[in-house]
Structure formats: structure tokens, C-alpha cells
Amino acid sequence: xxSRAPTLxxxxxxxxxxxxxxxxxxxxxxxxxxxxQDLVRRAVARTGYAPNRAARSLVxxxxxxxxxxxxxxxxxxxxxxxAFASRVFSDPFFGRVVAGVTGYLRPRSMxxxxxxxxxxxxxxxxxxxxxxxxxxxxxxxxxxxxxALPPLLAEAELPAVLFARPARPxxxxxxxxxxxxxxxLAAERLLARGCRRSVTIAGPLAVAASQERLAGFRRTxxxxxxxxxxxxxxxxxxxxxxxxxxxxxxxxxxxxGVFAANDLMAQGACEVLRERDxxxxxxxxxVGLDDSSAAVTCRPPLTTVRQPVEQMAxxxxxxxxxxxxxxxxxxxxxxxAPELVVRDSA
Amino acid sequence: xxSRAPTLxxxxxxxxxxxxxxxxxxxxxxxxxxxxQDLVRRAVARTGYAPNRAARSLVxxxxxxxxxxxxxxxxxxxxxxxAFASRVFSDPFFGRVVAGVTGYLRPRSMxxxxxxxxxxxxxxxxxxxxxxxxxxxxxxxxxxxxxALPPLLAEAELPAVLFARPARPxxxxxxxxxxxxxxxLAAERLLARGCRRSVTIAGPLAVAASQERLAGFRRTxxxxxxxxxxxxxxxxxxxxxxxxxxxxxxxxxxxxGVFAANDLMAQGACEVLRERDxxxxxxxxxVGLDDSSAAVTCRPPLTTVRQPVEQMAxxxxxxxxxxxxxxxxxxxxxxxAPELVVRDSA
DNA sequence: GCTGCCGTATAGAGCGCTCTCCAGATGTCG
DNA sequence: CGACATCTGGAGAGCGCTCTATACGGCAGC
Numbered sequence: 001x002x003s004r005a006p007t008l009x010x011x012x013x014x015x016x017x018x019x020x021x022x023x024x025x026x027x028x029x030x031x032x033x034x035x036x037q038d039l040v041r042r043a044v045a046r047t048g049y050a051p052n053r054a055a056r057s058l059v060x061x062x063x064x065x066x067x068x069x070x071x072x073x074x075x076x077x078x079x080x081x082x083a084f085a086s087r088v089f090s091d092p093f094f095g096r097v098v099a100g101v102t103g104y105l106r107p108r109s110m111x112x113x114x115x116x117x118x119x120x121x122x123x124x125x126x127x128x129x130x131x132x133x134x135x136x137x138x139x140x141x142x143x144x145x146x147x148a149l150p151p152l153l154a155e156a157e158l159p160a161v162l163f164a165r166p167a168r169p170x171x172x173x174x175x176x177x178x179x180x181x182x183x184x185l186a187a188e189r190l191l192a193r194g195c196r197r198s199v200t201i202a203g204p205l206a207v208a209a210s211q212e213r214l215a216g217f218r219r220t221x222x223x224x225x226x227x228x229x230x231x232x233x234x235x236x237x238x239x240x241x242x243x244x245x246x247x248x249x250x251x252x253x254x255x256x257g258v259f260a261a262n263d264l265m266a267q268g269a270c271e272v273l274r275e276r277d278x279x280x281x282x283x284x285x286x287v288g289l290d291d292s293s294a295a296v297t298c299r300p301p302l303t304t305v306r307q308p309v310e311q312m313a314x315x316x317x318x319x320x321x322x323x324x325x326x327x328x329x330x331x332x333x334x335x336x337a338p339e340l341v342v343r344d345s346a
Numbered sequence: 347x348x349s350r351a352p353t354l355x356x357x358x359x360x361x362x363x364x365x366x367x368x369x370x371x372x373x374x375x376x377x378x379x380x381x382x383q384d385l386v387r388r389a390v391a392r393t394g395y396a397p398n399r400a401a402r403s404l405v406x407x408x409x410x411x412x413x414x415x416x417x418x419x420x421x422x423x424x425x426x427x428x429a430f431a432s433r434v435f436s437d438p439f440f441g442r443v444v445a446g447v448t449g450y451l452r453p454r455s456m457x458x459x460x461x462x463x464x465x466x467x468x469x470x471x472x473x474x475x476x477x478x479x480x481x482x483x484x485x486x487x488x489x490x491x492x493x494a495l496p497p498l499l500a501e502a503e504l505p506a507v508l509f510a511r512p513a514r515p516x517x518x519x520x521x522x523x524x525x526x527x528x529x530x531l532a533a534e535r536l537l538a539r540g541c542r543r544s545v546t547i548a549g550p551l552a553v554a555a556s557q558e559r560l561a562g563f564r565r566t567x568x569x570x571x572x573x574x575x576x577x578x579x580x581x582x583x584x585x586x587x588x589x590x591x592x593x594x595x596x597x598x599x600x601x602x603g604v605f606a607a608n609d610l611m612a613q614g615a616c617e618v619l620r621e622r623d624x625x626x627x628x629x630x631x632x633v634g635l636d637d638s639s640a641a642v643t644c645r646p647p648l649t650t651v652r653q654p655v656e657q658m659a660x661x662x663x664x665x666x667x668x669x670x671x672x673x674x675x676x677x678x679x680x681x682x683a684p685e686l687v688v689r690d691s692a
Numbered sequence: 693g694c695t696g697c698c699g700t701a702t703a704g705a706g707c708g709c710t711c712t713c714c715a716g717a718t719g720t721c722g
Numbered sequence: 723c724g725a726c727a728t729c730t731g732g733a734g735a736g737c738g739c740t741c742t743a744t745a746c747g748g749c750a751g752c
Contacts, residue, residue: 018702024740052478052739054401054739055737057707059707060707067457068460086438095432102460103431111459111461113458133398293432353708364733365732370710400708403709404739405736
């Protein structure tokens with residue numbers, strides 16, 4: 001940063017043309033004589049010109065930046081909030097979200113701004129951030145149902161796309177998994193393996209996705225002659241999976257199949273099953289859901305229901321992009337189909 | 347977004363004062379009559395005014411945004427690069443970095459823009475991003491030694507702070523761990539437990555940190571009568587820890603202590619040890635390094651050398667902030683002390 | 693040779709904000 | 723009571739860019 005950074009004006013002088021011509025060359029080039037284009041490009045290279053984005057944003061009212069918000073319903077202390085960030089990222093799920101989002105954004109020279117919204121104050125900050133035009137829109141991943149952020153965004157009429165349908169209908173686009181079908185696939189797999197005493201570790205029942213996965217699983221089980229399936233509620237964490245599995249084993253020592261509503265809980269379940277000398281899958285078959293890195297890491301590798309998180313996240317980014325550019329005015333929802341991935345655990 | 351967003355001008359009219367006065371009230375307030383301040387504040391509330399950041403940035407030449415760059419030496423394909431993002435985030439280490447960084451930034455209404463720089467092109471994009479003034483500086487976390495990004499940033503004289511000292515000296519600030527001391531602490535712990543045939547799983551030896559941890563471990567072992575310690579090289583991943591442990595066990599079936607250069611590899615080592623019916627810590631003591639979530643998740647919970655990643659990341663953000671504001675002109679390096687955390691594995 | 697067109701470059705008006713400079717008001721002291 | 727320091731608010735000049743309206747040059751048609 002020795003002297004002043006070169007401006008359009010400088011390049012124009014260097015090339016012997018007007019500022020507007022340089023601007024046209026640098027951007028989408030409408031009608032510029034090829035010879036002059038070349039002249040300008042050389043001048044840009046010579047001066048090392050980099051367009052000032054603030055100036056551009058001021059007139060275009062675009063920043064080419066989107067917020068990636070990880071949001072919860074909670075009202076945590078500052079301390080708990082810092083822990084929140086690392087907890088969030090310890091779940092392989094978010095890595096996949098980030099991968100999917102950046103996969104779409106990067107080719108467009110857009111980058112996500114990472115924000116956490118675990119307190120009312122933080123949620124206000126997110127809205128303020130967008131209203132100040134520091135980002136063009138928000139991609140919201142909620143860790144809880146009843147997340148207070150989406151309604152705020154809808155009310156402020158800010159462009160936003162949600163991962164997972166909100167508890168209450170909202171005029172915002174979203175992507176989601178066909179959770180019922182996921183539960184169905186898991187049930188089919190356990191039944192196909194001949195499991196007769198299956199149990200399930202559900203996700204937090206306050207979350208719609210958990211409810212749906214459970215409902216899908218139960219319905220298929222019921223239709224196939226197993227009207228009641230023991231359920232333990234978990235929290236989508238490894239530890240909660242362990243606890244739930246232990247409880248289920250205590251009550252139903254003869255269980256022979258487990259569907260855990262995500263891979264992390266399935267992994268916890270596997271650990272407990274092994275500690276209690278159940279062979280997987282010979283004695284107990286285990287099916288997870290997600291197909292995250294945990295599924296591969298797990299011993300044995302998990303048979304699981306794949307949630308195409310990367311594609312879903314990319315679709316989220318695309319939807320937002322369309323809203324921002326005005327190519328899409330009505331909210332849309334894209335629902336993705338789950339898919340069974342067979343490994344060793346079932 | 348119904349009509350136009352209110353501007354300073356609108357608020358000024360509403361309050362019956364000049365634009366400059368409103369600006370003064372909204373910002374750091376030089377000398378404004380309290381009564382007028384109140385008047386203005388009310389007008390701001392009434393109009394729902396939110397300052398346009400692009401306009402402000404244009405004149406202040408600040409965006410109050412920093413880039414958080416995860417960078418590698420590689421030159422990956424697009425596909426591999428997408429996988430890179432999720433791999434990066436599956437390591438609990440990065441969650442802690444994010445937590446530390448946001449812990450410092452958020453109270454200052456600053457947010458990190460997430461960028462990956464795994465290809466030469468991506469590295470150019472990062473530099474371009476900063477040169478366009480879309481962010482005021484960069485926080486760089488390299489996954490490899492010989493990362494090509496820091497030299498680029500130094501050359502362009504862009505504000506940047508690194509996590510870990512670069513392979514070659516560079517005029518950039520950085521934070522780092524006293525890695526040798528970490529190796530030393532691990533050695534002391536194993537010796538104190540009476541281990542006489544310790545081995546170590548090193549990190550990738552291309553990384554300076556791995557070298558240092560190994561050197562510290564070896565030196566202490568040598569000084570205490572164990573001049574040669576078997577070493578296997580890992581890659582800081584769970585799987586590489588498993589592989590290394592298996593190899594070491596094959597060659598030294600009577601080993602009684604293991605120092606793994608990070609927790610993830612220690613966890614892999616524990617898994618293999620248990621599969622081969624070694625009790626931890628009775629038969630083999632295991633010490634990790636990091637004190638990440640993996641240390642707690644591991645069975646048994648890991649005795650480990652704590653790396654204060656959150657504080658280090660926060661310090662990184664603070665250093666960058668100081669550079670940006672011009673409060674600090676010379677590069678500085680802050681080295682943090684590791685600390686032994688005793689749990690069950692040693 | 694004049695008019696009318698088309699295609700390309702230029703001039704110039706902002707975008708919304710900050711900040712310097714200046715005017716005016718008020719207070720202080722010889 | 724006048725000269726001067728002190729404080730507050732206002733006017734206005736940009737920051738660097740985009741984009742509309744306009745000028746210009748060349749060419750076809752009559």
C-alpha cells in the first residue's frame with residue numbers, strides 16, 4: 001500500500017480513453033472496439049488496477065457477498081456462545097454445508113460471511129448486517145426448530161434461504177430432505193436383513209426433521225407387522241447416542257436392529273453395542289442417517305441413509321442467488337430424496 | 347425493500363438538522379448537544395435508518411471485515427477442493443479456530459469471510475479480494491508447510507496474520523505454540539507413569555510443528571535415558587493414527603507408552619490398541635496433543651497436551667486488528683505455552 | 693450533398709457517506 | 723466593552739464507481 005491504489009481514472013489516463021470505457025471493458029463489455037479493449041487491458045495490467053468494490057457496491061447496491069448464518073433458538077451466555085461455534089463445527093454436517101455453499105459461490109467470486117445467531121442480540125446483528133447492505137442475503141442453517149431468525153428476516157423482507165422447512169410456514173425459500181422417505185429406507189433395510197426386534201434412536205423431537213424421520217420409520221414398520229417400535233430420544237450428538245442405546249439395551253436386551261436418526265448417534269450406539277459384546281451386524285444391525293464422515297470413521301463402517309447435504313447446500317446458494325438477482329420472486333422449496341448406502345453395519 | 351432505504355439525508359430532514367450532525371451522532375460523536383443527540387436518535391428510530399456500509403467504506407477505506415483463509419500448499423482439482431472444505435471442517439481444530447476468531451471479532455461487529463486457498467488460482471482470488479478492499483486483512487491457517495499464500499500476501503503488503511510460523515521467515519505477524527515444550531510435557535508424563543518402551547506417532551514431518559513436537563519429545567526422552575524412540579509418521583488424521591499404531595505394534599509388541607502428535611491420531615491409536623487387547627492405560631499409556639473434542643470423545647478420555655487454540659485464534663484476530671488500525675506496524679509473533687491435561691489414558 | 697442511422701466513446705450526474713473547513717454563538721478576560 | 727478563545731452545527735467537497743444521455747464519425751439512401 002505504498003501510495004494510493006490506482007483508480008479507473010488512472011487506467012483511463014494511461015490508456016488514453018475515458019473512465020467509462022475502462023469500466024465497460026473491466027465489466028461485462030457492451031460494445032467496445034477490440035483494439036481499444038486490448039489497449040485498456042494492457043493499461044490495467046501495467047497499473048495493477050483492482051476495482052474498488054465499495055465504490056461499485058455504492059452504485060450497484062450489491063456486495064456479491066452472502067451471510068452464512070448458523071442459528072439456534074437459544075439465548076446463550078457469551079461463554080456458551082463461543083462454545084457453540086466449536087460445537088457446531090465439530091459436527092461433520094456443517095463441513096458439508098460449507099463445502100456445498102462454497103462450491104456454488106466460489107466460481108462466482110462470492111464468499112460466505114460466517115455468522116452465529118444464538119442470542120436475540122446476535123439475531124438483531126444479523127438483520128442489521130443485511131440491512132446495512134454488508135451482504136446481499138442470508139443462508140440460514142438452524143440447529144433448533146422454533147428458530148427466531150427466519151421470521152425476522154421474512155419480516156424485514158431480506159433475501160434468505162433456509163436449510164430445512166421452518167416450524168411455521170414463512171415466505172422464504174428452503175431446501176429440505178424427504179425425511180419420511182429416509183425413515184422408510186432405514187426400516188426397509190432392517191426388515192430385509194430379517195430384524196424382528198428393531199428399536200430407534202430419534203433426534204430431538206422438537207425438530208421437525210426428527211419427527212418426520214421417526215414417523216417414516218414407524219409407518220413402514222407398522223405396515224410390515226411391527227406396530228410398536230421402542231424409541232429413545234437423542235440430541236444428534238455422539239454422547240446422546242450412547243446414552244440412548246444404553247437405555248434401549250437395558251429395556252430390550254434382545255433387540256436386533258437399530259435405526260439412529262443420524263450417523264453421530266449411530267456411532268455412539270455402535271460403541272455401546274460393542275462394549276456390551278453385541279456383534280455388528282450379526283447380533284444387531286445398525287442403520288444411521290446422513291452418510292457423513294462419521295459413517296466411514298465408525299467401526300464397523302455404517303450402513304446409512306444418505307442426505308445429499310452438499311447438493312442441498314449448493315441449491316440453497318443457488319436459490320439465494322436467484323432471489324438476489326431478481327430472477328426469482330416467489331419463495332420456492334426444493335426437497336431432496338434420501339438414498340440407502342450399504343456398508344457393514346446392516 | 348418496498349421503497350428506497352432511508353439515508354442520512356432523510357434522517358437529517360426528519361430531525362431538522364444537517365447530514366453532518368446525524369453522521370456525528372450515529373458514529374463516534376464528537377461534540378453534539380445532548381438534546382440534539384436525542385432528537386437525532388429518535389429520528390433514526392422513526393425512519394428505521396441503517397447506515398449504508400458501502401458508502402462509508404468508500405470514504406473510510408475500511409470494511410470492518412476480515413478474511414479467514416484456510417490454505418494449503420496443494421494444487422487440487424475442483425473436486426478435491428470441494429472435499430477439502432469438508433475435510434477441513436471435520437477436524438475439530440478448525441471449529442476451535444472459528445470460535446476463537448469470532449469471539450474476538452463479534453463484539454466489534456466484525457465477521458470473518460470464509461475462503462479456501464488450495465489452488466494457485468484460489469490464492470490469487472484471495473489476494474484480489476483483499477486488494478479490492480472487500481476485506482481489510484487476512485487470517486491465514488495453513489494446513490501444509492510451504493504454503494504459497496503468505497509470501498503472496500507479504501509481497502502485496504496486505505495485512506495478514508498467520509497461525510503457525512511460516513517455513514521461511516516472512517514480515518508477517520503470527521501466533522504459534524511452543525511445540526517443543528509440548529513434546530517435552532508428553533515425555534515427562536509417560537516417564538512419570540513408568541513407561542520404559544515408549545513410541546511416538548509424529549505428524550507429517552514436512553510441517554515444522556510436527557518436527558518440533560517430535561524434537562521436544564525425543565530430547566526429553568534422551569535426557570532421561572531413552573536415546574532412541576521408535577517413530578511412525580502420521581498425517582494428523584484418525585486413520586493415519588490407526589495405521590501408524592498398527593505398524594508400531596507389529597515392530598514393538600511390548601511397547602508401553604505412546605505419544606501421538608495430535609488427539610485425532612491418539613484416538614486412532616487407542617482404537618487399534620483396544621482391538622489388539624491392550625488395556626489403556628494399564629498396558630499402554632497414551633498421550634495426545636491438542637485437547638480437542640476428540641480427547642473427550644475418545645475411549646478412554648485422553649490425557650493430552652493442551653494447545654490453547656481459541657486463545658491463539660483470538661490473538662490472531664487481535665493482532666490483525668491492530669495492524670489494520672495502524673496501532674501496530676511491525677510484525678509480531680506470540681508464542682503460547684502448552685499445558686498437560688490429565689484424563690484417563692495416561 | 694444533405695439527411696438519417698447505427699455503433700461507439702465521452703461527459704457528467706449521482707450513489708450515501710465522512711470529514712474538513714467555516715460561520716455563528718457563547719463565554720472569558722483584560 | 724471589545725478582542726479572543728471555545729464550542730457546535732452546517733455547507734460542501736470528494737471517495738471511485740456505474741450508467742444514462744449525448745456527441746461524434748462513418749455510411750447508406752435519396
